[in-house]
Amino acid sequence: MTDASQAQPRGRVLARIAAACVDRLPIDDVTVLLSDGRQQSGPAYATTAGVASLEETAFTTGDGPSVDALRLGVPVLVPDLRTSARAAAWMGWLTAALDEQIRAVHAFPIQAGAITAGVLTMYARQPLALDDAQLRVALRLADEAFLGLLDVMSGVLETGDDDRGRLDGAVLRADVHRAAGMVTVQTGLRIDEALVRLRAHAYAVNRPISEIAADVIAGRRRFNPDRV
Amino acid sequence: MTDFPTDGPRHLALAATFVALTDTLVTDFDVNDLFDRLVTACIDVLDATTAGLMLVDHSGALQLVASSSEAMRDLELFEMSHGEGPCIDAFATGDAVVVRLSDPGAAQRWPRFATEAAARSLTSVQALPMRLRATRIGALNVFHSAGRDPRPDETRMAQAFADVATIAILQRRALASSEMLAEQLQTALNQRIVIEQVKGLLAERGQLSVDAAFARLRTFCRSRGLPLTKTAREIVNGERDPDSVLQAQ
Numbered sequence: 001m002t003d004a005s006q007a008q009p010r011g012r013v014l015a016r017i018a019a020a021c022v023d024r025l026p027i028d029d030v031t032v033l034l035s036d037g038r039q040q041s042g043p044a045y046a047t048t049a050g051v052a053s054l055e056e057t058a059f060t061t062g063d064g065p066s067v068d069a070l071r072l073g074v075p076v077l078v079p080d081l082r083t084s085a086r087a088a089a090w091m092g093w094l095t096a097a098l099d100e101q102i103r104a105v106h107a108f109p110i111q112a113g114a115i116t117a118g119v120l121t122m123y124a125r126q127p128l129a130l131d132d133a134q135l136r137v138a139l140r141l142a143d144e145a146f147l148g149l150l151d152v153m154s155g156v157l158e159t160g161d162d163d164r165g166r167l168d169g170a171v172l173r174a175d176v177h178r179a180a181g182m183v184t185v186q187t188g189l190r191i192d193e194a195l196v197r198l199r200a201h202a203y204a205v206n207r208p209i210s211e212i213a214a215d216v217i218a219g220r221r222r223f224n225p226d227r228v
Numbered sequence: 229m230t231d232f233p234t235d236g237p238r239h240l241a242l243a244a245t246f247v248a249l250t251d252t253l254v255t256d257f258d259v260n261d262l263f264d265r266l267v268t269a270c271i272d273v274l275d276a277t278t279a280g281l282m283l284v285d286h287s288g289a290l291q292l293v294a295s296s297s298e299a300m301r302d303l304e305l306f307e308m309s310h311g312e313g314p315c316i317d318a319f320a321t322g323d324a325v326v327v328r329l330s331d332p333g334a335a336q337r338w339p340r341f342a343t344e345a346a347a348r349s350l351t352s353v354q355a356l357p358m359r360l361r362a363t364r365i366g367a368l369n370v371f372h373s374a375g376r377d378p379r380p381d382e383t384r385m386a387q388a389f390a391d392v393a394t395i396a397i398l399q400r401r402a403l404a405s406s407e408m409l410a411e412q413l414q415t416a417l418n419q420r421i422v423i424e425q426v427k428g429l430l431a432e433r434g435q436l437s438v439d440a441a442f443a444r445l446r447t448f449c450r451s452r453g454l455p456l457t458k459t460a461r462e463i464v465n466g467e468r469d470p471d472s473v474l475q476a477q
Contacts, residue, residue, distance in 0.1 A: 073418070075411045113421030114464035135410040136286040174292070174424045178438070181428025181464065191425055191464050217428070 006152050013148035014045035017120065017141060022047070024137050025130070027122040029102075031055040032110075032145065033066045034118040044118070050100045051123055057096050064093035066119040069107035073116060075139075076107040079129035097123075104128035108142040110149065113177055115192045117149050147172070153192075154199040172209070179213035186223045197223055238273065242385065245269040249392045258455040259416045260423050262396050263294035264446060266389050270370045271296055274382050277350060277373040280304045281393065282315055283358075283366035285417055286410050290319060290366065293420045298439050299348060304369060306344050313341040318355035318367040325355040326383055345371070352377045356390040360398055365413060368393065419457045426460035434474040441474075448476035 018030035032045040033055060042059055046052035058064030065087075069076040081087045081103055087094050097105065104124040110117045120142045130138060176198065183194035198216070201223070202209040215221035248265050263281055270279035280295035282304065290308055295301040307313030314325040317337075327334050329351055335342045345353065350371045358366040368390040372378055378386075397416055398409070423442075430441035445463075449456050462468035 074415050077411065109418075111418060113418060113423075113425045114461045132410050139286040139410060139414050174421065177421050177424040178428035181425040181430075182432035184429055184464075185432040190466065 010149065010152045011045065013152055014145070017145045017148060018045060018047055020144070021120070021122055021138070021141055024141070025122065025134055026126075026128060027104075027106075027124045029123040031066065031121045031123075032118055033059065033070065033121065034149075035070055035116050051102075054093070054096055054100055054102070054123075055121070058090075058093050061092050063090045065090070065105045065107040066121045069109050069119045069121070070116060073109055073111060075109065076105075077130065077135075078105050080104060080127040082127075101125050106130060106138060108138055110142050110145045112146055112172060112195070113191075115195065117146055117192070120145050150196065150199050153196045154203060156199065156203045173213070175217060176209055176213040179216035182216055183223045187225050194223075241273045245273050245389075246392070249389070249396075257396065257399070258457050259397065259419050260294075260460070261449075261456040262393060263420075264456065266368070266393050267294050267296040269389060270368075270386065274370060274378065274386060275372070275376060276370045276378075278303075279368065279370045280315075281358075281366065281368050282308075282319065283397075283413055283417060284319065284364070286414055290316065291417055291420070293366075293417065298437070300369075300371070303344060303348060303350075303371075307341055310340050312338045314338070314353045314355035315367045315369045318357045319364055322357045322359050322364050324357065324383060324387060325353070326378070328352045328377060349373045351375060354378055354383050354386050356383075356387045358390050358394040358397075360394055363409060365394060365397065365409070422457055422460045422464060425464045429464060430470055430474060433470045436474075444476055445473055448473045451476065 014032045018032070021027060021030045029047045029051040030045075031043060031047070031051050031054070034041050034044040043052060043055040046055060054064075055066065058067050065076040065078060076086075078084045078087050081094060081097055087105075102123045102125060104127050105121060106128075107119050107121040110120055120138075122138065172195075176195070180191055180195040180198055183189065183197060184191055187194060187197065189197060198212055199209055202212045205212075212221065216223070245265075249262065249269070267279040267281060270276040276296075278296050278300040280300045280303075281293050282290040283293050285291050292301060292304045292308070295304060304315065307315055314327060318325045327337075329342055329345050350373050352372045354370045356368045356370070357364055358368065368386060370378070370386050397412055426445065427438050427442050430436070430445060431438045434441055434444070436444070445460065446456070448454070449459050459468065459473075463470050463473065
């Protein structure tokens with residue numbers, strides 16, 4: 001889900017998410033790695049140059065928590081890099097992370113079903129085991145990142161720090177994903193592109209995406225291969 | 229457990245169900261496959277009319293993760309959107325709810341839900357909590373119709389199904405202590421989205437109902453020993469031809 005012309009609004013969305021992560025969780029730094037669904041498209045956001053270079057290392061070597069989270073599609077939680085057997089396998093990355101004074105890292109896929117938009121990674125300079133409540137906060141922030149990136153891709157540009165357009169609900173409903181599956185057939189688009197198409201249409205006609213999805217499922221609305 | 233049937237076809241069906249459910253736990257665990265087998269077993273073994281499974285998400289809201297039919301899905305979505313019903317109560321209290329819908333108490337407790345259920349000719353409901361010690365993660369809803377009220381031993385069987393599902397979802401937690409409940413529920417819920425995506429794709433491609441489209445996928449996977457979620461993901465990502473699934477008998 002990437003496009004050069006969307007770099008600026010995307011940066012604003014990711015900065016907002018990263019600020020919320022630092023504000024609400026006992027972490028120090030945040031990075032976001034983006035994926036276009038087929039291959040990694042690279043680091044897109046970092047709170048400091050230090051973690052940016054760490055993410056570059058992960059991206060280049062194919063080793064590290066964010067790369068694992070992207071590949072496996074599940075969160076990768078490392079409360080203490082010094083004692084983690086898993087972290088020991090990320091040779092080059094681990095050395096670089098410890099050099100940056102990082103002790104804990106938690107990486108969350110930014111995803112919805114078969115769509116993986118990227119990874120939201122949080123770093124702490126002290127050992128940090130997230131408790132269940134903190135984990136839920138982190139998972140919600142990864143969902144918000146997904147919705148924010150969806151807005152950017154749909155051309156629903158953020159005008160302020162907290163403007164989320166008209167996207168209703170914290171998480172997209174099952175119906176929306178079912179409708180997106182139908183739209184892939186109608187348009188020949190990939191599943192992530194189909195979801196973007198639904199979101200863009202909902203915004204254009206000023207209706208909730210759940211209503212557009214209901215129309216698609218009921219056969220009242222079809223999408224065509226050529227964008228009008 | 230001594231009240232469970234010990235002979236006859238039902239005994240065999242029950243044994244087969246637990247073998248199938250435990251099989252899903254041993255290798256290449258696929259949460260969607262387990263959920264689907266579970267709600268299907270409620271129909272096949274417990275003679276239920278329809279069944280559905282809900283899990284709590286990281287916002288504390290219940291999400292429907294499996295249903296034996298689209299009609300069931302509509303009813304459970306109704307329950308969630310109106311915030312009343314047996315599944316919600318079973319989850320909130322951690323206790324099983326077993327109610328005949330014609331009882332006056334049912335209409336008092338859930339006025340809107342009871343009306344909706346009656347409109348679907350459902351006569352009784354069992355809602356079984358999914359819990360591990362103090363932790364509650366969801367509930368299993370089992371509905372019967374036409375005066376066929378569930379017996380106490382059937383409620384215990386349904387609870388055993390719910391327990392298997394709970395253990396399945398939380399099993400990795402025991403294996404790797406750093407992996408936590410919210411993360412495991414999230415993984416299960418996200419895998420559920422893949423199923424919604426593929427249902428839409430297959431239904432549109434084959435011009436089928438969603439139930440029929442999912443039945444084709446289930447048949448395709450079971451007859452070839454393929455995991456449901458991985459296969460669904462391949463179809464959605466364009467790595468497997470949907471027509472090969474739609475043509476499966």
